[in-house]
Amino acid sequence: MHDRRRLGRVIWAPLVAAALSGLVIGAVARLLMRGITLAIGGLTGFSLVSTLAIIVVFVVLAVPAAVTATARPVVRHAGRWVTAVVTGMLAAGTGLSDAKTILLADESRLTTIAVLIVAFAAAVVAHGLLAQHLTLRFRRLPAGDSTPAEALGTI
Template sequence: MAGMTGRRVVRLLAAAVGGAVVAGVVGGGAARLLMSLITIAAAEESTFTLGGTLGVLMVFAVLAAPAALTATAPAVVRVGGRWVTAALTGFGVASTGFSDGAAIILAPDSRMTLIAVLVVGFGAVVAAHGQIAQYASRRLAGDATRPAAAAPEPALA
């Protein structure tokens, strides 16, 4: 790999960690808000704790790692990283959501449309999760995403 210095590798890894944390906060925060809204829409009492919220943010940050680590790779690898992140996040969201399925099924009929809209919102969060991680990682990496350039050619006078 031409142009891969130790400093550049460290900068890319730091950007990937930062991108995963950003995606964890944004994606996890949106997911936690949607969880609360679904619980309220299902006519249940929302009893979320700070510890639980921090746990969700941390899990979303870890799940963003494949996308964040592939943020500066070629396009095929970037897309693969987003798919892996979406699959892992989607599985986690779906398996957690199905554990609360009884409350949703027993919700008043008048609230089912709202619950459906909120569930679609979860799908949007899952789809955007990897994209957010890659965007944040690339922004944090700055010039480290570009290969080292050759010396500039002298200008003709």
């Protein structure tokens, strides 16, 4: 019984952590993207499909960091940076499509745009760190006297 709980934590902790990290950082990234669009004077509006797609991408990209959270330090750091680099490259590729618009933006808005871009970069770096932190927290949750299935009365 104890081994099943431990195996469950090994499997579910990183998956739930990746989902939560992707949800939080994906939502923050979406808001920052919208802020940049507002700052450059672009059309605004949220598309539910686009928002969900961004969050799903952030969830998937959090997996390397989450699954390496309990590994040796070099592997743990590599997992975190794989998440940050891949997320950053995808974000940079997407952001470059707006490069002309950003360069042609009103000079009075450049400071705001720069602050939003730096905040976005910080969110990208925090993405893997949050996934690893949550994984470790979920792995350390106290074990109950029963499994979740037993608590619900299904066994």
